[in-house]
Amino acid sequence: MAEDSRNRVRGLRRQARKDLDEIEKEGGVSADAVARASDKLDGITRAHEGLIDEALASKEDELLEV
Numbered sequence: 001m002a003e004d005s006r007n008r009v010r011g012l013r014r015q016a017r018k019d020l021d022e023i024e025k026e027g028g029v030s031a032d033a034v035a036r037a038s039d040k041l042d043g044i045t046r047a048h049e050g051l052i053d054e055a056l057a058s059k060e061d062e063l064l065e066v
Contacts, residue, residue: 002052002053002055002056005052006049006052009045009048009049009052010045013041013042013045016041017038017041020034020037020038020041021034
């Protein structure tokens, strides 16, 4: 279940990057703005993957308690 969640987060990141590339190609924003948005997107992705890992560790601890 955790791996599915990570895959979904990564899929959303991929789609967001495609959207950013399209916006840049259309001339809607500068390359610097796209780079900043990509960096922020990576940070958000890492943060959510961390939350998923924490939830997994918590659940594993809960299941191992007897």
